[in-house]
Amino acid sequence: xxxxxxxxxxxxxxxxxxxxxxxxxxxxxxxxxxxxxxxxxxxxxxxxxxxxxxxxxxxxxxxxxxxxxxxxxxxxxxxxxxxxxxxxxxxxxxxxxxxxxxxxxxxxxxxxxxxxxxxxxxxxxxxxxxxxxxxxxxxxxxxxxxxxxxxxxxxxxxxxxxxxxxxxxxxxxxxxxxxxxxxxxxxxxxxxxxxxxxxxxxxxxxxxxxxxxxxxxxxxxxxxxxxxxxxxxxxxxxxxxxxxxxxxxxxxxxxxxxxxxxxxxxxxxxxxxxxxxxxxxxxxxxxxxxxxxxxxxxxxxxxxxxxxxxxxxxxxxxxxxxxxxxxxxxxxxxxxxxxxxxxxxxxxxxxxxxxxxxxxxxxxxxxxxxxxxxxxxxxxxxxxxxxxxxxxxxxxxxxxxxxxxxxxxx
Amino acid sequence: xxxxxxxxxxxxxxxxxxxxxxxxxxxxxxxxxxxxxxxxxxxxxxxxxxxxxxxxxxxxxxxxxxxxxxxxxxxxxxxxxxxxxxxxxxxxxxxxxxxxxxxxxxxxxxxxxxxxxxxxxxxxxxxxxxxxxxxxxxxxxxxxxxxxxxxxxxxxxxxxxxxxxxxxxxxxxxxxxxxxxxxxxxxxxxxxxxxxxxxxxxxxxxxxxx
Numbered sequence: 291x292x293x294x295x296x297x298x299x300x301x302x303x304x305x306x307x308x309x310x311x312x313x314x315x316x317x318x319x320x321x322x323x324x325x326x327x328x329x330x331x332x333x334x335x336x337x338x339x340x341x342x343x344x345x346x347x348x349x350x351x352x353x354x355x356x357x358x359x360x361x362x363x364x365x366x367x368x369x370x371x372x373x374x375x376x377x378x379x380x381x382x383x384x385x386x387x388x389x390x391x392x393x394x395x396x397x398x399x400x401x402x403x404x405x406x407x408x409x410x411x412x413x414x415x416x417x418x419x420x421x422x423x424x425x426x427x428x429x430x431x432x433x434x435x436x437x438x439x440x441x442x443x444x445x446x447x448x449x450x451x452x453x454x455x456x457x458x459x460x461x462x463x464x465x466x467x468x469x470x471x472x473x474x475x476x477x478x479x480x481x482x483x484x485x486x487x488x489x490x491x492x493x494x495x496x497x498x499x500x501x502x503x504x505x506x507x508x509x510x511x512x513x514x515x516x517x518x519x520x521x522x523x524x525x526x527x528x529x530x531x532x533x534x535x536x537x538x539x540x541x542x543x544x545x546x547x548x549x550x551x552x553x554x555x556x557x558x559x560x561x562x563x564x565x566x567x568x569x570x571x572x573x574x575x576x577x578x579x580x581x582x583x584x585x586x587x588x589x590x591x592x593x594x595x596x597x598x599x600x601x602x603x604x605x606x607x608x609x610x611x612x613x614x615x616x617x618x619x620x621x622x623x624x625x626x627x628x629x630x631x632x633x634x635x636x637x638x639x640x641x642x643x644x645x646x647x648x649x650x651x652x653x654x655x656x657x658x659x660x661x662x663x664x665x666x667x668x669x670x671x672x673x674x675x676x677x678x679x680x681x682x683x684x685x686x687x688x689x690x691x692x693x694x695x696x697x698x699x700x
Numbered sequence: 701x702x703x704x705x706x707x708x709x710x711x712x713x714x715x716x717x718x719x720x721x722x723x724x725x726x727x728x729x730x731x732x733x734x735x736x737x738x739x740x741x742x743x744x745x746x747x748x749x750x751x752x753x754x755x756x757x758x759x760x761x762x763x764x765x766x767x768x769x770x771x772x773x774x775x776x777x778x779x780x781x782x783x784x785x786x787x788x789x790x791x792x793x794x795x796x797x798x799x800x801x802x803x804x805x806x807x808x809x810x811x812x813x814x815x816x817x818x819x820x821x822x823x824x825x826x827x828x829x830x831x832x833x834x835x836x837x838x839x840x841x842x843x844x845x846x847x848x849x850x851x852x853x854x855x856x857x858x859x860x861x862x863x864x865x866x867x868x869x870x871x872x873x874x875x876x877x878x879x880x881x882x883x884x885x886x887x888x889x890x891x892x893x894x895x896x897x898x899x900x901x902x903x904x905x906x907x908x909x910x
Contacts, residue, residue, distance in 0.1 A: 421905055449910050455901075489727045489885075517910055521885075522730055547909045578906050612906045619895070644903050646896040675896060682896070 407437030
């Protein structure tokens, strides 16, 4: 039994290490590794292992199930090895943020393995990392169903609900977990996210700090803390938090992104570019990161590079309307208004209820001299938007004043 | 004459409500006092800036010298200030409790312009003073921002000074337990001020990483 556990641990460590190094020839490594795995199973004190039975439970002391009593046979060892191979491959893909591949790999698991806490956690994570929050939510919720006492992954679920703005569900989750285990750092991440969604950033900060008190190595709690400091515009403390997150986990791209977004806001575009690129190096598939990098390049007046980057972003994630929207913004800076308008029309057809799109269309039409069309777009924008009305109204007032740029008032 | 002034004062004094710290609005505004350098005209040892800003209403600043008693709040850059909140407690401070506060703003000591005057009547708890740019422009440091919303132009200043003009029962020194300075809170994921905030779920999903 101990041997099996050790092997699982080794698998864990190996795939993390592989991910960290970013090994290219993972195929070969993996097959070689599987052979080693088989060997070590055989050498491992002669403890007989049978396949099946909850082998995927690696954490929480549940791993013993895998080594349930059985008659030693080459068949059993092979079954475990095959199972571990799939899991470790999937884990390696996930650690390198190749989410579709990870999902595909995990999908090959038999149902009794797939429906376990650890596997569903990784599935949720894979969806989460590619900003597919709907699927992430359902995966993590079924994780809760199959493994109701699992605390790992709940921090992720709470951030998913935060993204989806499900305040009722988030608050229910916070209630439930804080009743269940007050000593778990994940609990306080959930509670903090709940308050953050209510825009009570000071309170949220207190709870994230409590999570750090409970587990000083919890990378994600530092990141969440940093995001709250950013919301309070306390950038020095936010930078310190993100640095702590990176210190505990160098491959935590969220923290690199957090630093980049701070520098972006402070208009230190070169610094921002460096940090976004670091984040992208870790998670090269992320279209959100690419959009941000494109925005920084745009701000640095490197328009062509920005356009290429945004093109890549929309190719890697066609669902991301931000990429095309920012492309239009760049095209506008390059005074290629007709192209900008075409780009925006596509965005509008995909997301018909975004007033920012109409607002930008109005500005483009004004540049093209189509005052009536501009007016129409501004009116729709005004109709859809309930908060920032002043900005739109100011633009409408200046509509017949072609010399004045919208940006000039700043 | 005396009657007249009293009558005119009366409507300007709403009953001072007891407001807890949680009633201060941290949702649409944020505390910006920590970004400033604070100084006082005078202070009794052990009752200074630290006690004024320690988030505890049990400790207080006590002036120790000639009037007027001043709190100077100097920012490193021009800031939008929307509200100043004071924690005062007449029931324990009695004649030390401020009766009249004058709030001034500008770019340095030398060009301060009075923004508002607050008269108080036996306050207990938080007293919130909303701030707007004084009418007619005033000092160069105070810009009337047209985008300030329906309530009026916002106050932007490098330097804010709070002057305690008078105490209750003609007290000489003053006690102020807490002072908070609030600025507006901007949308957390908004980067480009020339663009609108996103409202559709499709856009918001990809607006940030967390």
